[in-house]
Every structure is written in C-alpha cells, then in structure tokens.
Amino acid sequence: MLDKTFSTADEAVADLFDGASVAVGGFGLVGIPSVLIDAVRTLGVGDLTIISNNCGTDGFGLGTLLEDRRVARTIGSYIGSNRIYAQQYLSGDLSVEFTPQGTLAERMRAGGAGIPAFYTKAGVGTELATGGLPVRYNPDGSVAEFSEPKETRTFDGEDYILEAAIKADVGLVHAHKADRQGNLVFRETAQNFNPEAAKCARVAIAQVEHLVDRLDPDEVHLPGIYVDRVVHVGPQETGIENRTTRPDKNSEA
Structure with missing residues (x-):
C-alpha cells in the first residue's frame, strides 16, 4: 500500500x-x-x-x-x-x-x-446577498473594494442565494x-x-x-x-483564546 x-x-x-x-x-x-x-x-x-x-x-x-x-x-x-x-x-x-x-x-x-455552486438561505436579505460589504479598505479608511451581489433565486416561495464552491x-x-x-x-x-x-x-x-x-x-x-x-507530530497542546478569571477571595483578605 x-x-x-x-x-x-x-x-x-x-x-x-x-x-x-x-x-x-x-x-x-x-x-x-x-x-x-x-x-x-x-x-x-x-x-x-x-x-x-x-x-x-x-x-x-x-x-x-x-x-x-x-x-x-x-x-x-x-x-x-x-x-x-x-x-x-x-x-x-x-x-x-x-x-x-x-x-x-x-x-x-x-x-x-x-x-460548482449551491443555493442557501444563509445571508438572504443582507449585504452578503446584495453586495456592499467592505472587502478591502484604503489606508485613509475609505472602502477600496466592496463585495459583489450574489445571484438570488426563489424556490417554493422562498429566496436563496448562490454560493460558489471553494x-x-x-x-x-x-x-x-x-x-x-x-x-x-x-x-x-x-x-x-x-x-x-x-x-x-x-x-x-x-x-x-x-x-x-x-x-x-x-x-x-x-x-x-x-x-x-x-x-x-505527537500530542499537541491547545491554547486559550480568551482567559477569563475572577478574583481570588483569599487574596483579597
């Protein structure tokens, strides 16, 4: 093999x-x-x-x-x-x-x-479907590139947007x-x-x-x-994204 x-x-x-x-x-x-x-x-x-x-x-x-x-x-x-x-x-x-x-x-x-592509309801009615999301900004904070609108179709009375495969x-x-x-x-x-x-x-x-x-x-x-x-690679440790703790009551005494 x-x-x-x-x-x-x-x-x-x-x-x-x-x-x-x-x-x-x-x-x-x-x-x-x-x-x-x-x-x-x-x-x-x-x-x-x-x-x-x-x-x-x-x-x-x-x-x-x-x-x-x-x-x-x-x-x-x-x-x-x-x-x-x-x-x-x-x-x-x-x-x-x-x-x-x-x-x-x-x-x-x-x-x-x-x-090659599929239809989904996720994002219908938002800028994900209609376009206009900032893809890239200019250094001065203005938008250099917006997302393009996606194709929309209706199936059984409900709207869906077309998403391309990756x-x-x-x-x-x-x-x-x-x-x-x-x-x-x-x-x-x-x-x-x-x-x-x-x-x-x-x-x-x-x-x-x-x-x-x-x-x-x-x-x-x-x-x-x-x-x-x-x-x-052997066993791997997983880090902590956001460590949240509360004060130690004993340390406050």
Missing part, C-alpha cells in the same frame, strides 16, 4: 508557493494544524489566500503568518480577538471575504465533491490519529472544518498526533483518498 508519511512538517510543505490558496482546518485554537503552519512560516512563502473560519490569535497559529505579512486575502467567518487581523483589514493591507460558518463549510465540501491549492489539517495510507480519525470538536479543508484541496497535508499501521475501517472519519501527505 502507498505510504503517505513524511519525516517532517518542513518536508511536507516544501513545495508550497507564493500566491497559493491554503485551506486550514480547526475552530478557534482547537484542531488547528499549528505545526504545519509553523513550517509554512519557516518556508517563507507569501501573498497567500487563507481559507479558514478564523486566523488564530496574536502570536499563535495563522496569527503568526499575519504578523509576518504573508497573507494577502482571507476567506472566513470570524476576526475575533486577533488584533493584527483587524488592524491589517482596516488599514487596507488585507482583503477579507466574510462568509457564514455553515456556508464556508459547505463551500469547501462542495469544492471537494465537484459541485477549491484550494493546499489543505492543512490536524487529526488525532492516522494510518500510513492517510485515513484520519478526529477527536471531538477538533473535527471542525478539518475534513472540509482536506476535501477541497488539490494537495491535503495532515499533521497527526498518533500514527498507526492499521485503523479499523469503522473508526475512520476521513478516507485516505482525500489525504496526500501525513506528518506525525
């Missing part, structure tokens, strides 16, 4: 190129392929289009690529608490295409399934377990967006915590047909 394993993350991403579109799995900081992202940062490529629900946080995950100004455009749902993401968007250094989370997942899945040059994903043929098992909510990021990519690269010689077919969440490269 074909062994898809690579020795290091650096080797696995070595052919990534300037201007590539990169689909990245995970939600917040959970299930993100942080080791592969670090390898992309080390490689030094730029002008990237990042397709991801969000772009990590300052100093971690995709936030590090933003810090290095390696990202030209993002397609995602949430800026969140990433200050650099917001600053670069509002200053005109970064183009941002907003899309609802469910729509983003379906656009990625459709890209992998060979479906296809990426490369997909970076994180999995709990894999075999050498690229069959993947995800753990709990770390599954969010990871299967879709692999499916929509021309080359899908998976970092995995546990590498085994054989998986029970009933365990498999994503078949190896969607995965091109596997890197064993």
Whole structure:
C-alpha cells in the first residue's frame, strides 16, 4: 500500500508557493494544524489566500503568518480577538471575504465533491446577498473594494442565494490519529472544518498526533483518498483564546 508519511512538517510543505490558496482546518485554537503552519512560516512563502473560519490569535497559529505579512486575502467567518487581523483589514493591507460558518463549510465540501455552486438561505436579505460589504479598505479608511451581489433565486416561495464552491491549492489539517495510507480519525470538536479543508484541496497535508499501521475501517472519519501527505507530530497542546478569571477571595483578605 502507498505510504503517505513524511519525516517532517518542513518536508511536507516544501513545495508550497507564493500566491497559493491554503485551506486550514480547526475552530478557534482547537484542531488547528499549528505545526504545519509553523513550517509554512519557516518556508517563507507569501501573498497567500487563507481559507479558514478564523486566523488564530496574536502570536499563535495563522496569527503568526499575519504578523509576518504573508497573507494577502482571507476567506472566513470570524476576526475575533486577533488584533493584527483587524488592524491589517482596516488599514487596507488585507482583503477579507466574510462568509457564514455553515456556508464556508459547505463551500469547501462542495469544492471537494465537484459541485460548482449551491443555493442557501444563509445571508438572504443582507449585504452578503446584495453586495456592499467592505472587502478591502484604503489606508485613509475609505472602502477600496466592496463585495459583489450574489445571484438570488426563489424556490417554493422562498429566496436563496448562490454560493460558489471553494477549491484550494493546499489543505492543512490536524487529526488525532492516522494510518500510513492517510485515513484520519478526529477527536471531538477538533473535527471542525478539518475534513472540509482536506476535501477541497488539490494537495491535503495532515499533521497527526498518533500514527498507526492499521485503523479499523469503522473508526475512520476521513478516507485516505482525500489525504496526500501525513506528518506525525505527537500530542499537541491547545491554547486559550480568551482567559477569563475572577478574583481570588483569599487574596483579597
């Protein structure tokens, strides 16, 4: 059988190129392929289009690529608490295409399934459908580029908007377990967006915590047909996006 394993993350991403579109799995900081992202940062490529629900946080995950100004455009749902993401968007250094989370997942899945577009109710009656969302700002704060209107059709008396599928040059994903043929098992909510990021990519690269010689077919969440490269990275720690605490009563005494 074909062994898809690579020795290091650096080797696995070595052919990534300037201007590539990169689909990245995970939600917040959970299930993100942080080791592969670090390898992309080390490689030094730029002008990237990042397709991801969000772009990590300052100093971690995709936030590090933003810090290095390696990202030209993002397609995602949430800026969140990433200050650099917001600053670069509002200053005109970064183009941002907003899309609802469910729509983003379906656009990625459709890209992998060979479906060019689909109709959805998400966004009907908003600027997502009619156009006019700021995609890029000028340095003076005026809008340089607005989103375009989307095609609308009525089915059974209800309006729907047409959303195009997403296809990426490369997909970076994180999995709990894999075999050498690229069959993947995800753990709990770390599954969010990871299967879709692999499916929509021309080359899908998976970092995995546990590498085994054989998986029970009933365990498999994503078949190896969607995965091109596997890197064993060992157990990974998940950071905390927003730490909220309350005062220690004992310290007040």
